Amino acid sequence: MxxxxxxxxxxxxxxxxxxxxxxxxxxxxxxxxxxxxxxxxxxxxxxxxxxxxxxxxxxxxxxxxxxxxxxxxxxxxxxxxxxxxxxxxxxxxxxxxxxxxxxxxxxxxxxxxxxxxxxxxxxxxxxxxxxxxxxxxxxxxxxxxxxxxxxxxxxxxxxxxxxxxxxxxxxxxxxxxxxxxxxxxxxxxxxxxxxxxxxxxxxxxxxxxxxxIGDAVMDFSLNGAVRQCDGNRHEDMAPHGVYPCRDGEWICIAVSDDQAWQRFAPALNLAGGAGALAGRFDTFASRKAEESELDDIIANWTASHDASELAATLQGLGIAASKSFSSVDLISDHHLWAxxxxxxxxxxxxxxxxxxxxxxxxxxxxxxxxxxxxxxxxxxxxxxxxxxxxxxxxxxxxxxxxxx
Amino acid sequence: MSALNEVTILELSERVSGEYCGKLLAEFGATVIKVEKTGTGSPTRRMGPFGKDTSGPENSGLFAYLNAGKQSVELNLDSASDHATLLELLKTVDVLIDDHGAKWLRQYDLAPDSIAERFPGLVFCAITAYGLDADDDRQYAEDLNVFHSSGLGYHTPSGAADDLPPLKGAGRFLPSYEAGLDAALCISATLYERRSSGLGQLIEISAQEVLASRVDYVLGQMIAGDMDVSPSRHTFDLGGPAGIFPCADGFAYLWMSAPPHWDALRQLLDNPAWMNSFPERWMELDCTAERVAECRKHITQWLSTKQKHQVAEQAQQLGLTLVAVNNAGDLLASPQYQFRDYFSEIEHPVLGKFHIPTSPYRLSATPIKTNVAPLLGQHQYSMPNAAQFGEPQ
The missing domain is CATH 3.40.50.10540 (Crotonobetainyl-coa:carnitine coa-transferase; domain 1)
Incomplete structure (x- = not known):
C-alpha cells in the first residue's frame, strides 16, 4: 500500500x-x-x-x-x-x-x-x-x-x-x-x-x-428588479450592520428577529445612551423604517467598547454578534486552532x-x-x-x- | 441519466446553507425530500423576493431558487407520531442534511452519535456557522458574522477607507451558498465511497472554515509566517491601478498588473501622451500611490464616455482584462449565458413562468436539471404512513 x-x-x-x-x-x-x-x-x-x-x-x-x-x-x-x-x-x-x-x-x-x-x-x-x-x-x-x-x-x-x-x-x-x-x-x-x-x-x-447571488437574480427574473449596493443592510433583519469599536476595531451585529431585539434593546438602554428606545423599535417594520437612526445609536454605543468583549456579551444575550476579524484575529483565532x-x-x-x-x-x-x-x-x-x-x-x- | 439518480436525501434544513446544498444535489438527479414544518413550511418561504410583489408560502422566489426540484412533506417534529415517521423515513434514505445546529439536533433526538448508531449506512451532513462544537461565544450567527469571521469582511472592499465600515459582501447569503457548496461536495464524495463500503458517516461543515479556506492563498501564507499580518484592512489587497470605474451606462472593472496589460491599454487609447511619463514595468517595480492615482484619473476620464460591453469587447480583443460590471439584467441578457442555458425557464403553479439560475457546470453525460420547487406538503403521499394522508393531488 x-x-x-x-x-x-x-x-x-x-x-x-x-x-x-x-x-x-x-x-x-x-x-x-x-x-x-x-x-x-x-x-x-x-x-x-x-x-x-x-x-x-x-x-x-x-x-x-x-x-x-x-x-x-x-x-x-x-x-x-x-x-x-x-x-x-x-x-x-x-x-x-x-x-x-x-x-x-x-x-x-x-x-x-x-x-x-x-x-x-x-x-x-x-x-x-x-x-x-x-x-x-x-x-x-x-x-x-x-x-x-x-x-x-x-x-x-x-x-x-x-x-x-x-x-x-x-x-x-x-x-x-x-x-x-x-x-x-x-x-x-x-x-x-x-x-x-x-x-x-x-x-x-x-x-x-x-x-x-441567486436570490438577487431571482428578483430580476420575477419582478424585473435590479438590486443595487446596500452597504451592510439586510431586507429581513434590522439592525444588521458593522459598527465601530475601540482601537479601530469593528463589530458585526445582526438582530435576527423581534425576540432577538427584545434581548438586545436592554443592552443598549443599560449603556445609558438610548433610554428613549423603550418600545420605539419593537417591531421589525419600525426598526426598518428608522434604520439609519438606529445604526447611529448603536454606533455611538459600540464606539467605546472592545469588539471581542462586546461580541461575547451580546452572544450571552443570544444575539448574532462577532468581531470583524483582521488578519491577526484570523491567525490567532482559538476556535480555528482548537x-x-x-x-x-x-x-x-x-x-x-x-x-x-x-x-x-x-x-x-x-x-x-x-x-x-x-x-x-x-x-x-x-x-x-x-x-x-x-x-x-x-x-x-x-x-x-x-x-x- | 443523472449523476446521483439512485440517491435519496432527507433534508431537515431550514436555512439557506442546507437548502442550497440540497438544491445542488437535486440538480444532479438525487431525490431530495424536504421536511417542512406542518402548516407553515420552511422559513425561507417567508423571505423575499416574492413573485408579483406579494408574499405567501408559495410565492417566495428565494424558496423557489433554493428548493428547485425537491419534494416537500410536512411533519410536526414536536408530535410523537410525526417524529416516529421521521425515524421511519431515515431508514429509507441515503443522506440526511441539517443546518440547525447541535442544540436543535439533541432536542429532536438526532444527535450525530446516536444517528450513527441507529443508522450506520446513513451519510449525515450537519452544516453550522462555527461547527457543532462551537464555543459559547459562537452560538449565534447570521451570514454577516460568518463573512466577518473569515477575514473576507474586514478586507471588503479592497482598498477600504478606514473611516467607513467593512462590508458584508454581495447580497444576503453568500456565506451560506459557499457552505452549501462544500457540503454538497463532501456528500457526493462520501456517497462515492459508500458505494463500495456500504457505510455512512458524519460530515460536519463549518461555514466560517469554508469562507476562511476560500482565502487559502493569503491565509495559508499568513499562518505559515510567509506573509505579514496586521490590523490593517489592506493585508489582503494587491494594490495597483486595478478597480471598478464608471462608464456611460454603468461600471467596468479593469485589471492591470503586468507590462502586456499596459501595452494593450496604450494601444486601446491610441498611445496617449500621459502614458509616456510612466517608467517601464512601473506596476511591478515602482507602483507608487501617486502613479496609481494618476493612472486611475486618466482611465476614469476615458471610460466615462464608453459603453461597458462595447469597450470590454475592444479591450479583450487586445488582451486587456477589462470587463463589464454586470447587474442582474445584464446576466439575463448575456449571450454567453443564453448560449450555455445558464437560466432555465420553468413554470411554477403560483409564480408562473420564470427563468431560474442553474449551476455553473455543464456535464456532457449527466446534464444537470433544475426543476420546479414543491408546494408545501405536495409529496405527502410518498410518506411511509401515506395512507393517512390520502392520494396524490
Whole structure:
C-alpha cells in the first residue's frame, strides 16, 4: 500500500491529473486531495506556474504555491514535446479525473483537448475550467478573480448604499470557482462508478459567481428588479450592520428577529445612551423604517467598547454578534486552532509547517499530513511505479528534456 | 441519466446553507425530500423576493431558487407520531442534511452519535456557522458574522477607507451558498465511497472554515509566517491601478498588473501622451500611490464616455482584462449565458413562468436539471404512513 492509499478518505483510490495554473484549478485539486484523492500536478521547468516563481527565491519554497497545493504530488512533464504529451496521456490512462484551467484553446493546441484525450482514455472525467466556460460567443475572453465577480453580478451588489459598486475583496472568486469544479467532478465520479462512463465537464467561473447571488437574480427574473449596493443592510433583519469599536476595531451585529431585539434593546438602554428606545423599535417594520437612526445609536454605543468583549456579551444575550476579524484575529483565532482547521503538515525535508485545512470534519476523512511538493518530487513514483518505465528510460527522458 | 439518480436525501434544513446544498444535489438527479414544518413550511418561504410583489408560502422566489426540484412533506417534529415517521423515513434514505445546529439536533433526538448508531449506512451532513462544537461565544450567527469571521469582511472592499465600515459582501447569503457548496461536495464524495463500503458517516461543515479556506492563498501564507499580518484592512489587497470605474451606462472593472496589460491599454487609447511619463514595468517595480492615482484619473476620464460591453469587447480583443460590471439584467441578457442555458425557464403553479439560475457546470453525460420547487406538503403521499394522508393531488 502506498502512502497515498494509507491516507484513506472518501476519494481514496481516485487519481487526479492537474493541468492547472494560479489558484482556481489548483484549489479544485486541493479539495480532491483533502478528500483522499491522489492529485498529481503536472509541472515543467519551462513553464512554471507564476505562484512558483513570482517574487520567489526558492521555487521549492514558494509561499503562494505552498498555500494552495498541500498534499499533492508533483511530476515534471514538458508538454511542449511530443514525447511529453505521449507520456502525459499514459498517465491520464492510469487516472480517473483530469482538471485543466489553462487559457482558452491551450489544451487543444497541446493536443490535450477532451476529444483528443478521450481517444486514449475513453472513460476519463475531463473537467475544463474557463472564465466563461469552454464554449460560447464570449468564451475567448479571459480575466482574473475580480473579473469573475464583476461579470457574474457580484461586484454590482457589494458597496456602500447609494454609492458606486466597490466589489468584494480582490481575493474572492477563484476558490469558489474551484469548489464548483470539484463538486461537478465528484458527481461525475459517482456516475462513472455506476456505469463506467466518463464525461466532459465545462465549468464557468462567471456562473459560479452568479450562483452566489441567486436570490438577487431571482428578483430580476420575477419582478424585473435590479438590486443595487446596500452597504451592510439586510431586507429581513434590522439592525444588521458593522459598527465601530475601540482601537479601530469593528463589530458585526445582526438582530435576527423581534425576540432577538427584545434581548438586545436592554443592552443598549443599560449603556445609558438610548433610554428613549423603550418600545420605539419593537417591531421589525419600525426598526426598518428608522434604520439609519438606529445604526447611529448603536454606533455611538459600540464606539467605546472592545469588539471581542462586546461580541461575547451580546452572544450571552443570544444575539448574532462577532468581531470583524483582521488578519491577526484570523491567525490567532482559538476556535480555528482548537478545531484543527490549521493543521501541521510535513514538507519533503521533514520540517513541520502549518496549513489551512479543509472546511469539513468527517467520521472517516482522509489524513492530511504533507506540505506542497517540491518541483518533480514524485517523478520517480509516477514514472517508475505508475508508468513502469525502466531506470534507463527515465534517464533518457530526463536527458532529452521531456521530464524536466 | 443523472449523476446521483439512485440517491435519496432527507433534508431537515431550514436555512439557506442546507437548502442550497440540497438544491445542488437535486440538480444532479438525487431525490431530495424536504421536511417542512406542518402548516407553515420552511422559513425561507417567508423571505423575499416574492413573485408579483406579494408574499405567501408559495410565492417566495428565494424558496423557489433554493428548493428547485425537491419534494416537500410536512411533519410536526414536536408530535410523537410525526417524529416516529421521521425515524421511519431515515431508514429509507441515503443522506440526511441539517443546518440547525447541535442544540436543535439533541432536542429532536438526532444527535450525530446516536444517528450513527441507529443508522450506520446513513451519510449525515450537519452544516453550522462555527461547527457543532462551537464555543459559547459562537452560538449565534447570521451570514454577516460568518463573512466577518473569515477575514473576507474586514478586507471588503479592497482598498477600504478606514473611516467607513467593512462590508458584508454581495447580497444576503453568500456565506451560506459557499457552505452549501462544500457540503454538497463532501456528500457526493462520501456517497462515492459508500458505494463500495456500504457505510455512512458524519460530515460536519463549518461555514466560517469554508469562507476562511476560500482565502487559502493569503491565509495559508499568513499562518505559515510567509506573509505579514496586521490590523490593517489592506493585508489582503494587491494594490495597483486595478478597480471598478464608471462608464456611460454603468461600471467596468479593469485589471492591470503586468507590462502586456499596459501595452494593450496604450494601444486601446491610441498611445496617449500621459502614458509616456510612466517608467517601464512601473506596476511591478515602482507602483507608487501617486502613479496609481494618476493612472486611475486618466482611465476614469476615458471610460466615462464608453459603453461597458462595447469597450470590454475592444479591450479583450487586445488582451486587456477589462470587463463589464454586470447587474442582474445584464446576466439575463448575456449571450454567453443564453448560449450555455445558464437560466432555465420553468413554470411554477403560483409564480408562473420564470427563468431560474442553474449551476455553473455543464456535464456532457449527466446534464444537470433544475426543476420546479414543491408546494408545501405536495409529496405527502410518498410518506411511509401515506395512507393517512390520502392520494396524490
Amino acid at each position: 502506498t502512502d497515498q492509499q494509507k491516507r484513506g478518505g472518501p476519494l481514496a483510490g481516485v487519481r487526479v491529473v492537474e493541468l492547472t495554473k494560479v489558484w482556481a484549478g489548483p484549489y479544485a485539486g486541493k479539495l480532491l486531495a483533502f478528500l483522499g484523492a491522489e492529485v498529481i500536478r503536472i509541472e515543467s521547468e519551462g513553464s512554471l506556474d507564476v505562484t512558483r516563481t513570482y517574487g520567489v527565491k526558492d521555487i521549492n519554497k514558494a509561499p503562494g504555491f505552498q498555500a494552495v497545493n498541500p498534499q499533492k504530488l508533483s511530476v515534471q512533464i514538458n508538454m511542449k514535446s511530443d514525447e511529453g504529451i505521449a507520456l502525459l496521456l499514459e498517465l491520464v490512462k492510469e487516472s480517473d479525473i483530469l482538471i485543466e484551467n489553462l487559457r482558452p484553446g491551450a489544451v487543444d493546441r497541446l493536443g490535450l483537448g477532451y476529444e483528443q484525450v478521450k481517444k486514449h482514455c475513453p472513460n476519463i472525467i475531463y473537467t475544463s475550467m474557463g472564465m466563461y466556460g469552454a464554449e460560447g460567443p464570449l468564451s475567448y475572453q479571459t480575466g482574473y478573480a475580480p473579473c469573475f465577480a464583476a461579470l457574474g453580478g457580484l461586484s454590482a451588489l457589494s458597496g456602500y448604499e447609494g454609492a458606486a459598486p466597490a466589489g468584494v475583496n480582490i481575493r474572492y472568486a477563484d476558490s469558489t470557482f474551484g469548489a464548483a469544479a470539484a463538486l461537478a467532478s465528484v458527481a461525475a465520479l459517482n456516475h462513472r462508478s455506476k456505469t463506467g462512463e466518463g464525461q466532459f465537464i465545462d465549468v464557468s467561473a462567471v456562473e459560479s459567481m452568479t450562483s452566489m 478545531r484543527g482547521f490549521y493543521a501541521d503538515v510535513e514538507d519533503s525535508e521533514g520540517q513541520s509547517r502549518p496549513i489551512v485545512g479543509p472546511s469539513w470534519k468527517m467520521s472517516r476523512g482522509a489524513t492530511i499530513n504533507k506540505a506542497a511538493p517540491k518541483l518533480g518530487e514524485h517523478n520517480k513514483y509516477v514514472f517508475g511505479e505508475l508508468l513502469r518505465l525502466s531506470d534507463e528510460e527515465q534517464e533518457r527522458l530526463h536527458t532529452a528534456g521531456v521530464t524536466r
